[in-house]
Amino acid sequence: MSKIAVLGGGSWGTGFATVLADAGNDVVIWSHRQEQVDQINAGCNERYLPGHQLPDAISATADPREAVDGAWATVLAIPSQSLRDNLSRWGDVLDGQVVVSLMKGVELGTTKRMSEVISEAGGVPTDRIVVVSGPNLAREIVQRQPAATVVACADAAVADRFAAACATRYFRPYTSPDIVGAEVGGAVKNVIALAVGMAEGLGMGDNTKSSIITRGLAEITRLGVALGADARTFAGLAGVGDLIATCMSPLSRNHSFGVRLGQGMSVEDIQAEQQQTAEGVKSCASILALAQHHDVEVPITEQVNACVHEGKSPEEVVHDLLARARKPETD
Numbered sequence: 001m002s003k004i005a006v007l008g009g010g011s012w013g014t015g016f017a018t019v020l021a022d023a024g025n026d027v028v029i030w031s032h033r034q035e036q037v038d039q040i041n042a043g044c045n046e047r048y049l050p051g052h053q054l055p056d057a058i059s060a061t062a063d064p065r066e067a068v069d070g071a072w073a074t075v076l077a078i079p080s081q082s083l084r085d086n087l088s089r090w091g092d093v094l095d096g097q098v099v100v101s102l103m104k105g106v107e108l109g110t111t112k113r114m115s116e117v118i119s120e121a122g123g124v125p126t127d128r129i130v131v132v133s134g135p136n137l138a139r140e141i142v143q144r145q146p147a148a149t150v151v152a153c154a155d156a157a158v159a160d161r162f163a164a165a166c167a168t169r170y171f172r173p174y175t176s177p178d179i180v181g182a183e184v185g186g187a188v189k190n191v192i193a194l195a196v197g198m199a200e201g202l203g204m205g206d207n208t209k210s211s212i213i214t215r216g217l218a219e220i221t222r223l224g225v226a227l228g229a230d231a232r233t234f235a236g237l238a239g240v241g242d243l244i245a246t247c248m249s250p251l252s253r254n255h256s257f258g259v260r261l262g263q264g265m266s267v268e269d270i271q272a273e274q275q276q277t278a279e280g281v282k283s284c285a286s287i288l289a290l291a292q293h294h295d296v297e298v299p300i301t302e303q304v305n306a307c308v309h310e311g312k313s314p315e316e317v318v319h320d321l322l323a324r325a326r327k328p329e330t331d
């Protein structure tokens with residue numbers, strides 16, 4: 001068995017570790033919380049994936065160096081906004097590794113994508129950075145329900161090697177050279193899911209949700225292409241695929257955060273209750289800044305940001321989106 005490290009012991013870190021173990025790898029998870037380490041070593045990550053019995057090939061440690069020691073690839077599954085800080089604390093543990101990002105966010109302040117932070121703050125060469133992104137709700141994946149994903153890397157041989165390492169009878173990876181597209185698709189769909197959730201929380205139905213999803217895809221594609229992505233990526237698993245899963249599923253933390261906003265709960269109360277990462281809540285601000293910097297219109301992201309960070313009501317958000325000047329659909 002070859003060894004792969006997973007840094008981050010939450011729902012997707014543990015879920016993806018399950019995929020890797022099922023694919024025949026020896027997996028060591030690092031978590032910053034001893035309690036999670038103990039639970040994983042006892043066979044179940046109770047807080048994040050209650051009831052899911054972990055494969056024997058998974059163990060955990062609170063020491064990042066021990067997790068990575070002897071591994072050829074290290075998977076990062078921590079909240080996006082904590083990445084830079086963790087990279088500086090981990091020191092040189094990622095040297096020589098293929099580094100795989102599962103994270104779907106954009107850094108506040110710098111507006112950098114996760115692969116850019118890994119390269120800049122972790123010193124990892126770009127041809128050894130892999131992004132895995134697709135419709136991959138952790139709870140369904142650990143039930144071994146069939147799903148596909150995108151394994152993106154600038155180096156096709158590295159993408160192939162990692163895709164082979166995470167392929168199972170229920171998890172089908174497709175390779176791609178388009179890291180930018182995979183990351184933009186993954187990060188922006190969270191913001192669109194907040195908007196769809198808000199509409200649902202306000203009592204709106206499937207026409208409304210479908211309209212937001214479709215215009216959200218236009219917004220994702222516009223921003224991605226301006227950043228150098230291949231437009232075809234957004235018609236794929238890391239684009240429309242993940243957008244549909246996240247916007248429609250009650251398992252999505254971003255979607256359910258939005259529903260609660262629509263029902264009138266405050267951001268603070270939802271955060272206190274949910275206690276899991278809903279990346280769109282912070283990334284809507286950095287994605288908006290990124291889009292403004294590139295002169296790209298992102299009206300849904302703009303409205304979500306106004307609701308989450310400036311106190312605008314979900315009713316006003318819907319009203320203002322519909323009150324925008326009419327224009328051709330494909331502009």
Ligand SMILES: NC(=O)C1=CN([C@@H]2O[C@H](COP(=O)(O)OP(=O)(O)OC[C@H]3O[C@@H](n4cnc5c(N)ncnc54)[C@H](O)[C@@H]3O)[C@@H](O)[C@H]2O)C=CC1
Nearest residue numbers: 009010011012013077078082102103104136137138276277
């Ligand atoms: N859960 C899912 O279904 C999927 C999640 N993702 C992405 O994976 C990334 C990780 O998300 P999840 O595992 O779902 O989040 P989570 O909220 O379930 O778990 C986060 C993990 O990070 C740890 N953590 C929190 N703050 C930290 C810090 N400052 N330093 C180090 N560790 C810290 C937590 O203890 C926990 O182990 C996110 O970017 C998310 O968008 C991507 C695909 C699917």
Ligand SMILES: O=C(CO)COP(=O)(O)O
Nearest residue numbers: 134135136137252253254
């Ligand atoms: O990215 C995801 C599914 O692909 C998970 O979405 P949430 O972070 O909203 O739960």
